[in-house]
Structures are given as C-alpha cells and as structure tokens.
Amino acid sequence: MSATSPLAETWAIGARISRYLLDGVPAAALDATPSGKGRTVRDQFAHLHDVRLLWLKxxxxxxxxxxxxLGSGSGADHGALAAALGASAAAIERMVADAEAGDGRVKGFKPHVTAFVGYLLSHEAHHRGQVAQALRLTGTPLDKKVAFGMWEWGVR
Structure with missing residues (x-):
C-alpha cells in the first residue's frame, strides 16, 4: 500500500523501522529478557502488533x-511476527490516510490524527528501545548496522 499523505507515510516509515529491527534480531535471541521475567523480545514485537489491533478494533x-x-507467549517466529506487523501497519496506514481525508480524527483518540500518529510512533520507539536493551543485557547486542540503520528514515 502506498502512503497517501506525508502523515500516513511517516507512520509507514516508523512501522518499517520496527520491522527492520525485527529483521536484525537473531532467531535465538527472540526469547531474550534481561531479568528473566517480563516481556521477551518476541513478546515486545507481538505487543506492537496487538496495540495496533486495539486501536483498529x-x-x-x-x-x-x-x-x-498474537499475545504474549505466542511463540511466533520471525516470519509470523513480520507478517503480522506488516498487516497491522498497513491497516493503521489506511486508517490514518482515511482520517486525514475525513474529519482529521481517530475515533476514541483526542485531539486529532496527527497526535495519534505521534502517540503510536512514541509507543513503538519505546519498545524498540526495550528490545535493544534486552539484547544488549543478555549478551546479544544489535549489530551496529541495525542500531544505526533504525535512524535512517530516508531509506527505510
């Protein structure tokens, strides 16, 4: 799906950054969690998808x-996580584009669609940071190319 506006495109770029991070996580590290409790790396990605669905619903x-x-403890592999994230990202992109073309609002969120995109991008960035920290603390830090690549929004 191509972005229909700069705002929808901004969302799509942010969503691709989350997917880029997932692609940079070794399969063996999907179950990493720094303290042995809380969300695993896999669960962090499932959570991103599930929150998108919460808003869509x-x-x-x-x-x-x-x-x-997907839910916590889903056991979803890279492929399943990537497919879920791709599908939910496309649906959110459509919702954003439609809101912009309509009254500029997302049902259940105030004040407007631009703030909604900011909210979602902030939420996803927070969890991307948690993923990077979990990987570092469990001895599998992100490859430098991936760590720096998350900031290359012009090419993602």
Whole structure:
C-alpha cells in the first residue's frame, strides 16, 4: 500500500523501522529478557502488533479482516511476527490516510490524527528501545548496522 499523505507515510516509515529491527534480531535471541521475567523480545514485537489491533478494533473494526492478536507467549517466529506487523501497519496506514481525508480524527483518540500518529510512533520507539536493551543485557547486542540503520528514515 502506498502512503497517501506525508502523515500516513511517516507512520509507514516508523512501522518499517520496527520491522527492520525485527529483521536484525537473531532467531535465538527472540526469547531474550534481561531479568528473566517480563516481556521477551518476541513478546515486545507481538505487543506492537496487538496495540495496533486495539486501536483498529476501537476506531476502524472494518479494517480488522484477517488480523488476529498474537499475545504474549505466542511463540511466533520471525516470519509470523513480520507478517503480522506488516498487516497491522498497513491497516493503521489506511486508517490514518482515511482520517486525514475525513474529519482529521481517530475515533476514541483526542485531539486529532496527527497526535495519534505521534502517540503510536512514541509507543513503538519505546519498545524498540526495550528490545535493544534486552539484547544488549543478555549478551546479544544489535549489530551496529541495525542500531544505526533504525535512524535512517530516508531509506527505510
């Protein structure tokens, strides 16, 4: 799906950064958690997808066709996580583009769609940081190319 506006495109870039990070996580590190409790790296990515679905269900349930929650402890591999993140990102992108073309609002979120995108980008960045920290603390730091590549928004 191509972005229909700079705001929808901004969301899509941020979502691709989350996917880029997932692609940089070794399969053996998906179950990493720094303290032995809390969300694993795998669960962090599932959480991103599930929060996107939470907003879709509240604001645009018509965009939920074919989307299913992953949940903590899902055991989803890289492929399943990537597919879920891709599908939920596309649905959010559509919701953002439609909101912009409409009244500029997302049902259940105040004040407007631009703030909604800021909220989601902040949420995802927070969890990307948690993933990077978990990997570092468990002895599998991100490859420098991936760590720096997350900031290359012009090419992602």
């Amino acid at each position: 509240a604001a645009r349930p018509d965009l939920m066709d074919g989307l299913a929650k």
